[in-house]
Amino acid sequence: MIRKEEIEHIAWLARVALREDEKDLFEQQLSSILDYFAVLDEADTTDVEPTYHVIGITDVVREDEPKEALSQPEVLRNAPKKEQGYFKSPRIL
Amino acid sequence: MDVKIGLECHAQLLTQSKLFCSCSTDYHNAEPNTHVCATCLGLPGALPVVNERAIRYGIKVALALGCTIQPKVIFYRKNYYYPDLPRGFQITQYEFPIAFNGLVRIESDGGKEREIRIKRVHMEEDPGRLVYRGTIDTATYSLVDYNRSGIPLVEIVTEPDLKSPKEARIFLGKLRSILEYLGVFEGDLEGAMRVDANISLKGGERAEVKNISSYKGVEKALSFEITRQKNLLRRGLTVQQETRHYDETRGVTLSLRTKEFEHDYRYFPEPDLVPIRISNRIEEIRREIPELPDEKKLRFIAQYSLTMEHANALTFDRHIADFYEVVASKIDPKLSATWIADVLKGELNYRSISMREASKRISPDDFVAMLRYLKKGVITERGATEIIREMLDSGGKPEEILRSKGLASIGSDEIEKAIHAVIKENEAAVKDYKAGKKEALNFLVGQVMKHTRGTADPKEVRAMLTRKIDGEI
Numbered sequence: 151m152i153r154k155e156e157i158e159h160i161a162w163l164a165r166v167a168l169r170e171d172e173k174d175l176f177e178q179q180l181s182s183i184l185d186y187f188a189v190l191d192e193a194d195t196t197d198v199e200p201t202y203h204v205i206g207i208t209d210v211v212r213e214d215e216p217k218e219a220l221s222q223p224e225v226l227r228n229a230p231k232k233e234q235g236y237f238k239s240p241r242i243l
Numbered sequence: 244m245d246v247k248i249g250l251e252c253h254a255q256l257l258t259q260s261k262l263f264c265s266c267s268t269d270y271h272n273a274e275p276n277t278h279v280c281a282t283c284l285g286l287p288g289a290l291p292v293v294n295e296r297a298i299r300y301g302i303k304v305a306l307a308l309g310c311t312i313q314p315k316v317i318f319y320r321k322n323y324y325y326p327d328l329p330r331g332f333q334i335t336q337y338e339f340p341i342a343f344n345g346l347v348r349i350e351s352d353g354g355k356e357r358e359i360r361i362k363r364v365h366m367e368e369d370p371g372r373l374v375y376r377g378t379i380d381t382a383t384y385s386l387v388d389y390n391r392s393g394i395p396l397v398e399i400v401t402e403p404d405l406k407s408p409k410e411a412r413i414f415l416g417k418l419r420s421i422l423e424y425l426g427v428f429e430g431d432l433e434g435a436m437r438v439d440a441n442i443s444l445k446g447g448e449r450a451e452v453k454n455i456s457s458y459k460g461v462e463k464a465l466s467f468e469i470t471r472q473k474n475l476l477r478r479g480l481t482v483q484q485e486t487r488h489y490d491e492t493r494g495v496t497l498s499l500r501t502k503e504f505e506h507d508y509r510y511f512p513e514p515d516l517v518p519i520r521i522s523n524r525i526e527e528i529r530r531e532i533p534e535l536p537d538e539k540k541l542r543f544i545a546q547y548s549l550t551m552e553h554a555n556a557l558t559f560d561r562h563i564a565d566f567y568e569v570v571a572s573k574i575d576p577k578l579s580a581t582w583i584a585d586v587l588k589g590e591l592n593y594r595s596i597s598m599r600e601a602s603k604r605i606s607p608d609d610f611v612a613m614l615r616y617l618k619k620g621v622i623t624e625r626g627a628t629e630i631i632r633e634m635l636d637s638g639g640k641p642e643e644i645l646r647s648k649g650l651a652s653i654g655s656d657e658i659e660k661a662i663h664a665v666i667k668e669n670e671a672a673v674k675d676y677k678a679g680k681k682e683a684l685n686f687l688v689g690q691v692m693k694h695t696r697g698t699a700d701p702k703e704v705r706a707m708l709t710r711k712i713d714g715e716i
Binding site: 159163165202203205208210211212213214215216217219220222225226233235236237240241242 | 274
């Protein structure tokens with residue numbers, strides 16, 4: 151079971167504003183999803199190495215060579231607000 | 244007062260391209276958002292790929308700090324929202340960092356050697372840079388430049404072994420020195436080293452101070468924080484565990500009091516990056532580690548018969564050490580040590596420039612030429628200092644400066660003439676001296692130096708003056 155306070159906390163972390171009825175809905179839905187995954191708890195994982203990555207390859211690297219970047223207008227093209235080549239954002243401290 | 248300080252030091256690594264994309268790291272003095280691509284801008288679908296050199300630099304740092312290198316590293320996502328982080332998470336290392344358990348030796352107050360334990364070394368990407376119009380308090384919005392986003396950082400975390408703000412500054416200086424020796428870091432680039440500090444006093448909780456971005460700032464921020472915590476404890480109040488922000492311009496720490504910095508980062512392995520095995524790189528990288536400051540200091544003392552003070556002064560900055568060794572290979576090593584450690588370094592400090600910058604104007608050969616003039620008596624010590632200053636301020640070669648400034652020391656005939664004139668012009672002072680006022684002689688020597696525009700050797704002037712006046716008595 152997941153509590154309503156947890157729903158509110160998760161929503162805050164994701165910066166999603168939820169209405170009261172949505173909180174109730176997600177409380178139910180997330181709870182049933184967690185229950186569904188709880189089946190995994192039954193598997194015996196003693197002596198099993200944790201999986202950090204599902205594809206079995208390692209060491210994918212690139213050489214340290216600079217390549218051309220995007221132009222400033224391209225970079226800022228999707229920005230809702232900009233000023234003198236910067237992205238404009240609300241002040242957060 | 245029992246103070247415990249632990250530091251988290253973030254140092255920018257000197258790669259050509261960023262940690263997870265190929266954007267150039269040469270962003271200092273660049274227009275905002277011109278060193279940016281889909282990856283470091285966090286656009287959907289962009290795939291990060293690890294920079295091999297950055298990993299090698301990270302391993303090199305960990306080895307130089309005496310750490311135990313881990314067999315593999317795994318990158319994690321650290322989730323939080325802040326405008327300087329375009330994706331809403333920072334790619335960093337968590338459970339599988341590059342290394343644990345290192346050690347840095349520092350010379351604390353009064354030359355006492357102290358060992359500062361290193362807890363861990365890991366790598367992560369730098370966030371973007373926020374710019375405020377006006378001050379951070381009054382600005383109504385912030386401007387974001389992502390040129391810095393994705394620059395490789397190595398984070399070095401100490402155990403809480405530092406006992407004072409001064410020790411913290413000494414530690415940072417030593418760390419900077421080691422990183423520069425390794426050739427992976429350049430400390431005078433703006434923002435190259437940023438520090439978060441954990442500090443607690445006996446009987447109180449620890450506070451974390453973020454946003455310290457200069458070497459001097461560390462000492463100031465921590466001193467402020469100690470005073471603040473002491474005052475709370477003295478008044479019988481408790482020090483709360485919290486995160487505080489250092490305001491560099493005002494020299495104070497401020498409580499953030501926002502949930503924004505609660506440690507709810509929900510770390511999980513970065514699915515776009517596969518694990519990197521590092522064991523196979525260690526031996527090769529170990530061989531690349533150069534002589535480090537402590538070893539160099541001992542060698543300088545043994546090889547050039549230097550004092551501990553000179554050896555310290557000459558080995559702290561790799562560029563000064565290299566400069567010294569070239570000069571010392573061509574002319575008297577002790578004379579070189581004095582003129583580089585005492586005079587040149589003083590002139591650099593006075594101008595707030597680093598040896599790295601200065602070496603664009605003074606070459607070791609120029610310095611040797613200047614010292615040769617001095618040794619042969621062509622110039623006085625004052626003339627030598629003048630040449631160093633002129634080289635630093637306007638460039639030019641010693642021989643040109645010698646000529647254009649008329650610094651060649653003059654013969655005793657001319658000193659004789661100057662003395663004659665000075666004695667004539669300053670009868671009162673001569674009388675005072677004869678009456679036993681020793682200070683009057685200093686005045687007269689000064690007058691002769693003025694007459695000769697500093698080209699006379701003051702010791703010689705003094706000797707000649709006394710002989711002349713005493714002879715008259």
